[in-house]
Every structure is written in C-alpha cells, then in structure tokens.
Amino acid sequence: MSELISEDYREMQQQLHKNPDYGVASVHYAPLVAQVIEAVNANEVLDYGAGKGRLGVTLKQNMKRPLSFRHYDPAIPEWSAPAQPCNFVACIDVLEHIEPALLDNVLDDLKRVTAGVGIFTVHTGPAVKFLTDGRNAHLIQQPPSWWLPKFMDRFELASFNRMPMGFWVVVDRKQV
Numbered sequence: 001m002s003e004l005i006s007e008d009y010r011e012m013q014q015q016l017h018k019n020p021d022y023g024v025a026s027v028h029y030a031p032l033v034a035q036v037i038e039a040v041n042a043n044e045v046l047d048y049g050a051g052k053g054r055l056g057v058t059l060k061q062n063m064k065r066p067l068s069f070r071h072y073d074p075a076i077p078e079w080s081a082p083a084q085p086c087n088f089v090a091c092i093d094v095l096e097h098i099e100p101a102l103l104d105n106v107l108d109d110l111k112r113v114t115a116g117v118g119i120f121t122v123h124t125g126p127a128v129k130f131l132t133d134g135r136n137a138h139l140i141q142q143p144p145s146w147w148l149p150k151f152m153d154r155f156e157l158a159s160f161n162r163m164p165m166g167f168w169v170v171v172d173r174k175q176v
Helices: 007-016 025-040 054-062 100-113 144-152
Strands: 044-048 068-072 086-091 114-123 155-163 166-173
Touching: 025 044, 025 054, 025 086, 025 114, 025 166, 044 054, 044 100, 054 068, 086 100, 100 114, 100 144, 114 144, 114 155, 144 155, 144 166
Parallel strands: 044 068, 044 086, 086 114
Antiparallel strands: 114 166, 155 166
16 A cells, blocks of 8 residues: 555644644534535445544534444544545545645545545645644645646546635546
C-alpha cells in the first residue's frame, strides 16, 4: 500500500487534533451529507479523515434511519488501520490538508474504498489554523479546475457544487 501520510505530518496532525476547535467542519456539512445518504439510501458510512468522529455523532443524532459508521484517520491511532471499502464514503474538509506529494496516493485510496457513492468537500483557500512548523493547515489551496480532473480520473462525477471558499462533489465508483 502506498504511503498516505508522513510520520512528521502525522505527529503535526495529532497535535492539531488536541485543539477542540480543529476538525469542526464536518458538523457544518452533516445536513448535506445526510441529504446524499437519504438520496442514495445508504445504510453504512465510511468517514474518511474522520478526525474526532463528529460527522458520525451529528448524523446519528439527526437522522431517522439507522446508520453503521466506520472511521478512518491516519492521525487517530484507533482509526489508523487501512479502511475497508464501503458503499458510501464521506471525505469532509480533508483533501486540502493532505501533503501535496501524497495527494495522488490518498485519492487512489479513496477510489479503492469507495465501493458506491462518495461525497467530498474541498476548501480552496487558506485555513484559519497553522501547523506547528508555521505552514497554513490547508497545504493545498487550488481552484476547482485543478481538483476536478483528479476526481474525474478516478470517479464518475455525479454532482459538482460551489460553495463559499470551495466546492463539494458527489461521485460514483468509476466502472472499468
């Protein structure tokens, strides 16, 4: 399996995750994720880049249907084992945080685990927070035109939607 995160960066992310205000975007996006879950009738969710697991907690509190949740995050020891494929994958406010040299590996891994539908959000501007080495927490700050070909090489694009400072996509597993 290809490298998804360097050891130095894993340690920086573990430090950032100690901040209670880090990783709150998933709560904001939970209603959107819930809409897509309902639209595709999903009953299991893989939260890829789960952080503190807030997406799952928020969805379980607000959705009527029972959902099975799995988490993957290489910076969270209990969720760092390679993820298994899932019919519904949410990757919320994660991809802009990936080390640029490892982005293709992470996108390939997202393709591997997305057995059906995925919803991915990408923030295209700078973050409010900074890494311990002084870099902006959003290591990749690129427009949708830079990101979309990367998604379309790996997935069928079902939906593209702009939002302030970024975009979100719904993808289907690309049939080979």
